[in-house]
Amino acid sequence: MKVHNTNIDIKKFMNNYKWRYLKPSVLWRRFKTYFHPYNVVHIKTLPRQWSDRDTIMLHAMFQILIDYVEKEEPFELINWESDSEHSASAKDIKYLYDWWKKNHDYDPWNDPVLVKEYDELEAKYGEFASIKEDGEVIFNEAFRENSKKFHQREIEWEREVEENLIKLIKIRGYLWT
Helix, strand or coil: CCCCCCCCCHHHHHCCHHHHCCCHHHHHHHHHHHHCCCCCCCCCCCCCCCCCHHHHHHHHHHHHHHHHHHHCCHHHHCCCCCCHHHHHHHHHHHHHHHHHHHHCCCCHHHCHHHHHHHHHHHHHHCCCEEECCCCCEEECHHHHHHHHHHHHHHHHHHHHHHHHHHHHHHCHHHCCC
16 A cells, blocks of 8 residues: 655645646646545544544444445445345444434433433432531432432443444445445
């Protein structure tokens, strides 16, 4: 694989006598191929801010799947019914695509059912914890149980994400057109 050095002097590059005699369309094609990185994954589901590496990996892998389904249109070009492996992979691709489109912005800490329960507890009991005069912190048991539910939902969500990432890795050999 040939790797181009993009750290070059553009004036020197454009003043090269070979480039003076090319048609503008040919010049543009060569310039774009030379300077435009085609191997970049533009992650549309992440905000333009710092993110943890595990989150970037998750979003990048599914962005590649989304780009494959939406840009390359494999279900119009490939006969997925040719054998059982292809048909199973097509089902997995459709499932993962739909799952990611539905859940890419899901946050287990913002689960509507658990947040509603937390708000009801807050309205009923007020504070999550109280501090005694000697500095001891006393946690309200109802809030503690609610926090355990949040934590359990987060564990379930991470398990579901991991299972779908494994599915995506297993079908990566079928992501071509």
